[in-house]
Amino acid sequence: MPATSPAIEDYLKTVYAHTEWQPDPITPKVLADKLGVAPSSVTEMVKKMAANGLISHVPYGPLRLTDAGRARALAVVRRHRLIETWLVAEMGYEWHEVHDEAEVLEHSLSDRLLEAIDARLGRPTRDPHGDAIPSASGEVASEPFLLLSEAVTGHAARVIRISDRDPDVLRSLADCGIVPGIEVRVTDAAGDRVTLQAAGEVAELAHEVAAAIWVTA
Template sequence: MPSSKNPAIEDYLKTVYSHTEWQPDPITPSVLAGKLGVAPSSVTEMVKKMAAQGLVSHVPYGAVRLTDAGTVQALAVVRRHRLIETWLVNEMGYGWDEVHDEAEILEHAISDRLLEAIDARLGRPLRDPHGDPIPSADGVLAREPSLLLAEAPAGHTGTILRISDRDPEVLRELDESGVGPGIELEVTDASAARILATARVAGRAVDLELAREVAAAIWVTA
């Protein structure tokens, strides 16, 4: 199997994987360019290179999809990223809104030996601070049926599984309310521009009023 010790290829693989991890639509070259902040022509050349290595499948102007080999390598990068985020929060005193950019840098530099030591030190965690599942060393990833809080009907009761880490401000807002992965909540009103819910935080009921864009960053058990 070709090895992708190239940080740029690792970024591409992780971005393609992450795009479809929580929704079904495949990523297009234009969306990939936007997410990576590069020119479309750069994406075209890199996708050709990755296809030649057997990491992605792609037809001109069509979606970019990971091959089995590409998925294996993408999950290895995802594992490094999420273990680093967990380590930074649990051991280094970082807030969960501060770790994404640090992990983006460290994921390309960390050795397999150090990653294994971090995993053991943390007690083999299954999820990172945002609730994203951490792939095992052999690429196994545990998933639960879920839905977006923004799409949950009134009366739906579930546990928060995952909160997107793309907007640190959203993470800070939720943290102030004590809301995070593992918190149980019930949607009380889903008809307005904002989602109303009651959460159980530290044994007490907390009423939440969330903008739909915030609720669209939260996944709960189905």
């Protein structure tokens, strides 16, 4: 199986994304759950990826990208996030609609078209959900962050990123005006809800929704 196959790209992207916003490496079981495949399929694929020098793995241990695997993962992530940004900016998509489209297109766009999209969009550094878009050379912008669900009362911050896992959450947050880049201040972090001020409005978020929002530390 060539190192550039769509299947390998999906694996690499998932391994990379797992540790992008938290420090724990991914295990084969978690990888199988995220990809919706059988553990035996992950075992076979990991062997192929290790043989291609893309991943390091010891039996029953976590998975880690090699330098070559990380470079390839960043290239796929760059494609995915540029496509999402393009779909929202120029194709009329809402931010909760782009993930599945990008999953398909990321494997088929030529490098020439991707470069043209990047240039037309003005070389964006973050996608509609706030995830960093790696540069063509593999550089990734980052800054200290914490989950909104972990912020204390009085914490003032800028929203960095919102998970795209649940389209309903994205829609409800957009209705509240809570999007990447907006300034917020936590007014009450007690109990199972987080109350905050955003753009002059008061919003009450369930704890699980606040746990899908990353803000500056």
